[in-house]
Amino acid sequence: MINIIVVFPKPNDAKNIRNILVRSGCHVAAVCTSGSQVLQVADRLGEEGIVVCGYKLADILYSQLKEDLPDGYEMLLIASRHLLDMCPAGDIVRLELPLKVQDLSDTLQMMAENILRRRRQRKQKPKVRSEEETRLIRDAKKLLMERNSMTEEEAHRYMQKCSMDSGTNLVETAQMIFALY
Numbered sequence: 289m290i291n292i293i294v295v296f297p298k299p300n301d302a303k304n305i306r307n308i309l310v311r312s313g314c315h316v317a318a319v320c321t322s323g324s325q326v327l328q329v330a331d332r333l334g335e336e337g338i339v340v341c342g343y344k345l346a347d348i349l350y351s352q353l354k355e356d357l358p359d360g361y362e363m364l365l366i367a368s369r370h371l372l373d374m375c376p377a378g379d380i381v382r383l384e385l386p387l388k389v390q391d392l393s394d395t396l397q398m399m400a401e402n403i404l405r406r407r408r409q410r411k412q413k414p415k416v417r418s419e420e421e422t423r424l425i426r427d428a429k430k431l432l433m434e435r436n437s438m439t440e441e442e443a444h445r446y447m448q449k450c451s452m453d454s455g456t457n458l459v460e461t462a463q464m465i466f467a468l469y
Contacts, residue, residue, distance in 0.1 A: 290400040291317040291337035295326045295353075297346045305340060305366075305392075312393040322346040323353040336360035336407065338399050343367040343375075354380060360406075362399050366392075421459045428462035431469055 292314055296302040302319045309316050317337070318329040323345045330337060335358055341350050343365065354363050363380045365372070372382050383395060417425075425447070432443035451461040 289315050290403050291315060291333045292396065293318045293320060293326055293329055293333075293337060293339045295320040295323070295339060295341045295345060297321055297342060297344065301342070308389055308392060309340070309396065312389070312396075314393075314396055323348040323356070326353060327356055330358055330361060334360075336403050338362050338364060338396065338403070340364045340366065340396070343371045350380070351375075360403070362403065364395060364399060417459070424462045424466075425458055428465040431465060435469065 292309060294302050294306045294309070294316055296305065299319075299321055302321060306316045306319050317333055318325075320326050320329065324347055326339060326341075326345075330339070337360070339353070339357060339361055341353065341363065343350055345353065350363065350365050357363070365375065365380050365382045366385060366387060367375075367382070368385050372384055375382065381395060381399060383391060428447060429440055429443040432438050432446060433440060436443075438446065447458060447461050447465070450464075451458050454461065454464075456464070
């Protein structure tokens, strides 16, 4: 689930957008009227989310808010054509007023899918082990090879199987091997 923060200077505008999003099945985590409120909420919610905002907030412009948001947050700017024309095309998604509910829903769905895709890519990246962890795994394999007359490949497969069976990573398995011997 992707957290959505709605921020507009007029509370009624923010609540109306929130109501539209909730009816569309989105999870609106907060409704704000200022950039400082958004930053506090974003820090509390975590590293990812979407901010739906207007051009000018109670305390700052959308561009300053975007700079101050955590890296995992995307922004959807809703404004008139005149204001959108003044905005540089960058990493901010823009929708023109008057707003169509279907356009808002589709755009937020696309943004949420982008966040989820980036999350999956981060999880798929293999973790880089430190020299200490690599040494620990290598020493555990040597210990298994000496004590159990295993080849390096057999010791490695044994450690992998133990790791999967116990639900631990390879480093923790190596530590358990040393604790047992």
